[in-house]
Amino acid sequence: MANDALDDALSSFTPAPDHPRAGVTRLRLTQFRNYESLDLGLNTRPVCLIGENGAGKTNLVEAVSFLGPGRGLRASGAQAVMRNSEDAYGVWGIYAEVETRDGAMRVATGADPDQPGRRRTRLEGEAATQSELARLLPMMWLTPREDRLWAGPRSDRMRFFDRMVLAADPAHAQAASAYEKAQKNRQKLLDVERETGRRADGDWLKILEREMAEFGVAMAAARLETLVHLQSEIDQRAKSAFPKADLSLDGMIEVQLSEGAKAGDVEDGFASELARVRPRDGAAGRALSGPHRTELSVRHREKNQAAAECSTGEQKALVLGLALAQARALRHVKGVIPILIFDEACAHLDQARRDGLAEAILDIGAQAWMTGVDEALFSGFGEGAQRFKVDEGCVSAL
Amino acid sequence: MSAASGPEIERLIQLLAKLPGLGSRSARRAALYMLQKREALMEPLAAAIQEAADKIRPCGECGNLDVSDPCAICRSPGRDITSICVVESVGDLWALERAGAFRGRYHVLGGVLSALDGVGPDQLNIPKLLERAGREDTQEIILALNATVDGQTTAHYISDKLEHAGVGVTSLARGVPVGGELDYLDEGTLSAAFKSRR
Numbered sequence: 001m002a003n004d005a006l007d008d009a010l011s012s013f014t015p016a017p018d019h020p021r022a023g024v025t026r027l028r029l030t031q032f033r034n035y036e037s038l039d040l041g042l043n044t045r046p047v048c049l050i051g052e053n054g055a056g057k058t059n060l061v062e063a064v065s066f067l068g069p070g071r072g073l074r075a076s077g078a079q080a081v082m083r084n085s086e087d088a089y090g091v092w093g094i095y096a097e098v099e100t101r102d103g104a105m106r107v108a109t110g111a112d113p114d115q116p117g118r119r120r121t122r123l124e125g126e127a128a129t130q131s132e133l134a135r136l137l138p139m140m141w142l143t144p145r146e147d148r149l150w151a152g153p154r155s156d157r158m159r160f161f162d163r164m165v166l167a168a169d170p171a172h173a174q175a176a177s178a179y180e181k182a183q184k185n186r187q188k189l190l191d192v193e194r195e196t197g198r199r200a201d202g203d204w205l206k207i208l209e210r211e212m213a214e215f216g217v218a219m220a221a222a223r224l225e226t227l228v229h230l231q232s233e234i235d236q237r238a239k240s241a242f243p244k245a246d247l248s249l250d251g252m253i254e255v256q257l258s259e260g261a262k263a264g265d266v267e268d269g270f271a272s273e274l275a276r277v278r279p280r281d282g283a284a285g286r287a288l289s290g291p292h293r294t295e296l297s298v299r300h301r302e303k304n305q306a307a308a309e310c311s312t313g314e315q316k317a318l319v320l321g322l323a324l325a326q327a328r329a330l331r332h333v334k335g336v337i338p339i340l341i342f343d344e345a346c347a348h349l350d351q352a353r354r355d356g357l358a359e360a361i362l363d364i365g366a367q368a369w370m371t372g373v374d375e376a377l378f379s380g381f382g383e384g385a386q387r388f389k390v391d392e393g394c395v396s397a398l
Numbered sequence: 399m400s401a402a403s404g405p406e407i408e409r410l411i412q413l414l415a416k417l418p419g420l421g422s423r424s425a426r427r428a429a430l431y432m433l434q435k436r437e438a439l440m441e442p443l444a445a446a447i448q449e450a451a452d453k454i455r456p457c458g459e460c461g462n463l464d465v466s467d468p469c470a471i472c473r474s475p476g477r478d479i480t481s482i483c484v485v486e487s488v489g490d491l492w493a494l495e496r497a498g499a500f501r502g503r504y505h506v507l508g509g510v511l512s513a514l515d516g517v518g519p520d521q522l523n524i525p526k527l528l529e530r531a532g533r534e535d536t537q538e539i540i541l542a543l544n545a546t547v548d549g550q551t552t553a554h555y556i557s558d559k560l561e562h563a564g565v566g567v568t569s570l571a572r573g574v575p576v577g578g579e580l581d582y583l584d585e586g587t588l589s590a591a592f593k594s595r596r
Contacts, residue, residue, distance in 0.1 A: 102581075114421025131584040171585040178547045181514075185551070188513035201519060204511065207554040211547070 021337035022137050023367035024064060025104070026097040031083040031090060033059035034393040042386060044099050046361055046368040048378040050398065051390035057371035060390065061141070061341045063094050064369055067107050068139035069130040069166065069173060073341060078111050078119040091116055100136040101336050107137070134170035138330060140323050141341035147348065150298060150307035150315050157296045160319075164326045165226045167338050172222045179215035182208045183287055186274075190282035206275065213271035216291045217263050220253040223294070229329040230322065237328075241356020242321030243314060244301040251294025298322070316348045324360045331364060340368040346377040355380035407433070459530075461506030461523045463488050471503060478502040480537040482530060484556065486510055486544060494542065502540075505530065510543065510552040524556065531563045538566045545572055545590075 023044030029035040034056045049057040058074075062081070065072040082092045093110030107128070109121040121128045123136070140163060149157055165172045186208040189200040227247055234244050249258075256266045273289060274281075281287045298307040298318060307318050323340065331337050340361065346354050358380030361368045370378060370385075375398065378385060387398040407429060414425035432440040456462070457469035464470055471477060481502035485491050491504050507522045531539055539560055543549040553569060560567050573591025574583065583591075 112421070114423045129584065131586065135584070169585075171589075174586055181547045182551070185511075185513040185548075192513075203558055204513075204519065204551075204555055207551055207558065210554065211551060 020101040020335070021099065021365055021367060022101070022139070022339045023099045024067070024096050024339070025099060026095075027060075027063065028095040029060075029063055029093075030095075030110075031088055031092040032063055032094060033081055033083060035059065035063075036083060036085075036088075036393065038393070038395060040388070040395055044367045046358075046366070046370065046381060046385040048375075048381065048385050048387045049369065049371045049390050049395075050373070050375050050378070050387060051371075052373060055390045056393050056395075057390045058143075058343050060395070061343055061369045061371060064096075064339065065139065065141055065341055066094055066109050067096050067098065067133070068137045068339070069134040069170075070163075073141045073143055073343065077117070079117050082111065082116070098137060102136060105136065107133075130173055131170040134166055134173060138167040138334075138336060138338035139341065140164060140167055140326060140338055141343065142319060142323055142345055143341075143343040144347070146319050147312070147316055149319055150310070154295050158294060161223065161226075161296045164230070164322070165222050167326065168226050168229070168330055168334060169222045172219065175215045175218040175222065179212055179219055179291065182211040182215065183290070183292065186212065187281070187286060190278060191285065194282045205278065206271075209271045209274040210267075212274060212287075212290065213267040216270060217253055217257070217267045220249075220251065220257055220266075220291045220294070221263060223249055223291075224254055224257055226326070226329075229333050230325050233325040233329045233332070234321070237325070240321075240360065241353045242317050242324065242360070243303075245307070245318055245321060246299045246301050247322075248297045249294055250297055251291055252289060253291050254294055313348050313350070313353075316345075317353060320345060320349075320357060324357075324364065327364050327366055337364060337366050340366045342368055343371050345370060346372050354378075358382075358384075456506075459526075460504050461488075461508055461526075462491055462504060476501075479535045481540060482527075482536060482538070483540045483542050484527060485542050486549065486552075490542065490544075500540075502538075507543075507552070510546075510548040511555060512548045519555070522552075524559070527556065528559060528563065531560055531565050536565050538568060539563075541567065541569045543569075 021044050023042075025042050025044065027038070027040045027042065029038040031037075038060075049060055051057050062072050062074055062076070071077070082088065091111035091113050093108065095106070095108045098105055098107055105124055107121070107123055109119060112118045112120045121133065123132060145156075146160060149160055162172065162176065186205060189205055189208070192198070193200040227249055231247050234247075237244070249255075253266055253270060256269070257263065270290070274287070277289065287293075299305065300307060300310050300314060300318060303310065303314075307315060310318065320342070323342075327338055327340060342357075345357065349357065354377060358378065362381065362384045372378065375387065378387065388395050389398050411422070411425045411429045414420055414428050415422045417425075420428065432443065453465045454463050455465075455467055457464055457467050457472055459468045459472045462469040462471060466473070478501050481500075482505050483494065483500050483502055484505045484507060485494065486507055486509065488506055491506055494500050494504075505523065505527050507524065507527070509517050509522055511517060511519065511522070527539075530536060539556075541553045541556060543553045557567050571594045573587065573594050574580065580588065
């Protein structure tokens with residue numbers, strides 16, 4: 001499906017050398033969602049995918065999201081993405097040639113032929129770690145699901161924010177995973193104690209609580225650092241199409257760290273607190289305090305209004321504004337430009353905001369993957385983007 | 399598959415597929431290969447498996463696997479009896495023996511603490527370790543556990559238990575691998591290497 005003439009024309013485009021941008025330069029899909037096979041040549045400029053509902057635009061950007069760490073923008077399991085068709089064969093796979101901070105590389109991911117329920121990922125032919133993918137292919141995405149981010153559950157907001165933290169700090173995923181594991185093990189011991197009446201091993205609980213404190217403070221510190229850079233970007237930005245937001249993290253540990261407490265002291269305090277509230281957490285069946293309970297608060301600065309109380313369009317603009325600010329922060333602070341995936345992002349935006357979004361993406365220099373039903377939605381990109389028509393699992397350059 | 403080859407082969411494949419590192423496809427390939435090499439491979443392999451099942455037992459002292467109890471390492475007069483290296487599995491013991499970097503004795507825990515998997519201190523070979531640590535000859539316990547969350551939980555737990563045992567407790571260093579380039583290391587490993595600098 002690749003258009004060779006377009007490939008040649010775009011290959012002369014080279015990103016600024018001082019800010020390496022992550023981007024996909026070739027994408028091959030096999031038996032993925034509604035794609036039997038696809039071979040798409042690209043450069044690192046923004047990519048606009050245009051097609052009717054159900055054509056396969058989101059499937060394509062989901063494939064891109066599979067190149068980064070995690071389970072992709074739909075959080076799908078390895079078996080869920082296999083092409084659902086009578087003539088489907090073998091296992092699904094995604095191969096990509098990508099530009100990274102370390103230069104051009106090959107990434108491949110797909111179902112394990114021996115265990116189709118498991119996904120395996122290769123970087124330059126070797127098994128890839130999640131942190132290595134996070135470092136080489138920082139990525140952020142917004143989907144229609146994030147339209148309800150501010151009015152929806154707290155956990156969705158923190159998942160969104162943690163993805164931004166991960167793009168800045170690949171070690172965040174390890175700390176979060178270690179924290180969660182220690183927390184689950186502690187809860188299991190407390191649950192067994194509650195169910196059997198047999199006292200849990202206090203020494204074991206103490207170790208798990210110490211680990212929760214260590215990794216929990218690391219998580220909170222990474223979140224705070226991202227928040228500070230993000231707020232700084234928002235504050236420094238001249239008036240733009242997107243509203244300015246005031247951000248805060250309302251969590252016990254984040255508050256202590258932001259007030260200047262030493263990390264070691266916060267760790268000790270949190271570990272003691274966990275030991276003190278064992279009966280409470282045992283009865284509740286979950287830990288009621290810790291960074292897993294932190295809330296992200298966002299206010300529309302100009303309107304002095306909580307994000308959840310803003311109009312649908314303003315809520316969308318606030319989310320987009322945050323994602324763009326984080327992309328700028330990554331460029332300025334970490335010296336790398338992430339891949340952005342904005343699925344149906346223009347749906348609730350007026351023309352001025354659509355143009356503002358295109359202008360911001362071009363200014364950042366990111367390879368943003370945009371989807372929409374109409375080519376006119378992307379007019380603001382002018383000649384600065386690649387445009388493809390998506391139709392029933394076929395992709396052709398426009 | 400079973401209709402074409404019979405329940406015996408199917409059972410062989412199912413059992414082979416339970417081995418670590420083998421999926422159903424690899425198991426099928428291995429079964430077919432053995433059947434094609436019946437005399438050269440399959441029969442000697444079956445005899446070797448039977449002999450190992452009959453003779454090999456865990457060492458009552460350290461948990462190593464051997465034909466004798468205590469095992470050859472525990473009985474060896476050439477090994478340093480003052481230091482005990484604690485490992486998660488016999489596979490880890492073999493890895494350290496291949497490296498030849500340690501001349502003391504071992505203690506195999508048989509797993510790591512994981513409440514979620516139902517593995518607690520009582521399921522591990524910890525009481526025996528505490529008994530060995532309390533012996534007069536023992537001076538150092540080296541914790542050579544995996545750098546996973548559960549591995550480190552177990553290391554902390556044992557360290558706490560040994561706090562008043564009168565022995566030195568050390569852990570393997572973490573950081574830059576031999577021949578490794580800093581540019582290719584993840585942030586966690588680099589941080590650990592800095593903390594362990596000397």
